[in-house]
Amino acid sequence: MFQAVKSLPEPDADAKKHSHRLTEVIREEIDAAGGSIGFDRYMELALYRPGLGYYSAGAGKFGKFGDFVTAPEVSALFSQCLARQCISILNAIPQGNILELGAGTGVMAAQILETLADQGLLPPRYYILELSAELRQRQAETLQRRVPQWYERVCWLSALPQGGFRGVVLANELLDAMPVHCFYLHEGCVFERRVGVSNRGRLVWTKREAATALRARVEHLCGQLPQALPTGYHSEVNLRLDPWFKALGKAMEQVVMILIDYGYPRREYYHPQRIQGTLLCHYRHLAHEDPFFYPGLQDISANVDFTAVAQAGVESGLQLLGYTTQAHFLLASGLDEIFSEVLDEGLRLEYSQQIKRLTLPSEMGERFQVIALGKRFDAPIPGFGLRDLRIRL
Ligand SMILES: C[S@@+](CC[C@H](N)C(=O)[O-])C[C@H]1O[C@@H](n2cnc3c(N)ncnc32)[C@H](O)[C@@H]1O
Numbered sequence: 122m123f124q125a126v127k128s129l130p131e132p133d134a135d136a137k138k139h140s141h142r143l144t145e146v147i148r149e150e151i152d153a154a155g156g157s158i159g160f161d162r163y164m165e166l167a168l169y170r171p172g173l174g175y176y177s178a179g180a181g182k183f184g185k186f187g188d189f190v191t192a193p194e195v196s197a198l199f200s201q202c203l204a205r206q207c208i209s210i211l212n213a214i215p216q217g218n219i220l221e222l223g224a225g226t227g228v229m230a231a232q233i234l235e236t237l238a239d240q241g242l243l244p245p246r247y248y249i250l251e252l253s254a255e256l257r258q259r260q261a262e263t264l265q266r267r268v269p270q271w272y273e274r275v276c277w278l279s280a281l282p283q284g285g286f287r288g289v290v291l292a293n294e295l296l297d298a299m300p301v302h303c304f305y306l307h308e309g310c311v312f313e314r315r316v317g318v319s320n321r322g323r324l325v326w327t328k329r330e331a332a333t334a335l336r337a338r339v340e341h342l343c344g345q346l347p348q349a350l351p352t353g354y355h356s357e358v359n360l361r362l363d364p365w366f367k368a369l370g371k372a373m374e375q376v377v378m379i380l381i382d383y384g385y386p387r388r389e390y391y392h393p394q395r396i397q398g399t400l401l402c403h404y405r406h407l408a409h410e411d412p413f414f415y416p417g418l419q420d421i422s423a424n425v426d427f428t429a430v431a432q433a434g435v436e437s438g439l440q441l442l443g444y445t446t447q448a449h450f451l452l453a454s455g456l457d458e459i460f461s462e463v464l465d466e467g468l469r470l471e472y473s474q475q476i477k478r479l480t481l482p483s484e485m486g487e488r489f490q491v492i493a494l495g496k497r498f499d500a501p502i503p504g505f506g507l508r509d510l511r512i513r514l
Contacts, residue, residue: 129405129407129409129414130404130405130407132415132418136418137415139173139178139417140416140417142173142417143166143167143174143416143417144324144416146170146173147163147166147316147416148318148322148324150162150166151316151318152318156318157315157327157329158315159313159316160300160301160315160357161300161302161360161361162300163316163324163412164300164301164412164421166416167412167416167417168298168300168420168421169252169253170417171254173417174253175418175420175421176252176255176256176298177252177254177256178255179255182225182420183225183226188404188405188406189420191225191293192294192381192447192479192485192489193225193228193232193293194228195475195478195485196472196475196478196479197232198451198456198459198460198472198475198476198479199229199451199479200229200232201232201236201459202451202454202455202504203229203233203454204232204233204236204237205236205454205503205504206289206379206504207219207237207244207289207291208237208242209500209502210288210289210502211242211288211289213498213500214287214288214289214375214376214498216244217244217287217288217289217375218244218245218246218247218248218286218288218289219233219244219247219288219289219291220248220249220250220286220288220290221247221248221291221292222250222251222290222291223252223292223293223294223295223298224249224251224256224260225260225293225294226256226260226263227249227256227259227262227263227264228263228267229293230260230263230275231263231264231267231268233291234247234264234268234274235267235268238270238271243271244288245274246276247271247274247275248277249275249276249278250277250278250280251277261277281368281369281371282372283372284371284374285372286372286373286374286376287374287375287376289377289378290376290377290379291378292380292381292382293382294381294382295380295382296362296382296384296425296430297383297422297423297425298422299361299362299365300359301358301360301400302335302357302360303315303357303400304331304335304339304355304356304357304358305328305353305355305356306339306343306350306351306352307352309352311330311331311335311339312330312331313328313329313330313331313332313335314327314328314355315328316413323413324416325413334360335360338358338360339358342358342429343391345387345388346391348393349393350391350393351393351396354393354396355396356391356395356398357398357399357400357423358426358429359425359426359429362429362430362433363436363437365433366434366436366439367436367437369434369437369439370434370438370496373439373496374496374497375496375497375498376439376495376496376497376498377442377493377494377502378434378439378494378495379491379492379502380430380492380493381447381450381489381491382425382490383424383425383485383489383490384399384424384426384427384490385424385425385426385427385490386426386427386428386510387426387427387428387514390424390426390427390428391426397410398423399424400412401421401424402414402420402421402422403420403422404419404420425490427444427490427492427514430492431444431511431514434494435494438496439494439496440495440498441492441493441494441511441514442493442494442498443491443492443493443502443509443511444491444492444493444505444509444510444514445490445491445504445505445507445508446486446490446508446510447479447480447486447488447489447490447491448479448486448487449507450491450504451479451480451504452480452507453503453505453507454503456476460472460473460476490510491504491505
């Protein structure tokens, strides 16, 4: 699915100027920090610096004219399957609401609201928590255009609720966009890969011995692997998951959270052969591995260690309710049935292409996985009924 490339298209002059402004801000922060910053901080600035970061400024990002395509942008069938899960979960949590984290263009919210409205099962509120002001604006435009009659049910939050949330939490491709620390192993020691500035003013990788928290985390995860990682092994770790889940755990009273992303269980993620780690950048539909290519103009992501997600969730008081591949999740959610109800030949043709994209192992079917964590919820969740992969975590 991801094609590695040697040369990337040149941005236009305005885009370059924008990137230079962000690079300047990053360089100043590196100077102020004494010569380097953690990659997690770099990723935070490159993606979310207000007005300049990739997600916070005007770049197209999603869809054909952007840099990458996410599942709800590929097909409404994806959101329709999620809507079915919402119906089943909300059936057991009366008057529960939906909270979407990181809603992108708002297309999934619109499609879910359309599906729930068709069934007469709209929740009182559809909340969205989105870091980017630019995307909040875009989501509002999408929802006003697509579902004007349900628009007043949508409510943007600026932070997680303080407590008492009941319902469903959804997040598609949010975890891969969380800032990560980068490390490498050298003769039994853990080094942090940081971001510095070269003599010629370019952003470059630098290194130093890992501080206690990073070293402890890497040593802990290495201890859980079936085989030792070789010297020279590079990878990433998300140290922000624990505090994020802690806040989520506190915010939730009765909930099922469904998180979808690309990644692996820990022993596959930190496989000795994955020696260069999993950082992945997207620029105009080309995937590559240079996070310093025009900061602010490209997406930067890391694959998700689903074992870390499950552990952080459980430590925050949530229960692991399900883990499976995207393909199995969609099929168990009634993808075939939804497709069989479509009679228009043209639409059937379009949908069958989209289904291939969403479910084939060579496309998004296995690279993307779905995890469910919950609180005070013990009914079965249909999407996890076909194949239970929790044992792999
Ligand atoms: C890769 S995009 C996915 C967007 C959308 N879910 C989709 O599938 O098209 C990541 C989204 O998560 C948002 N985001 C990242 N970290 C977040 C956080 N901690 N809380 C809320 N939103 C966040 C980004 O601004 C962006 O909207």
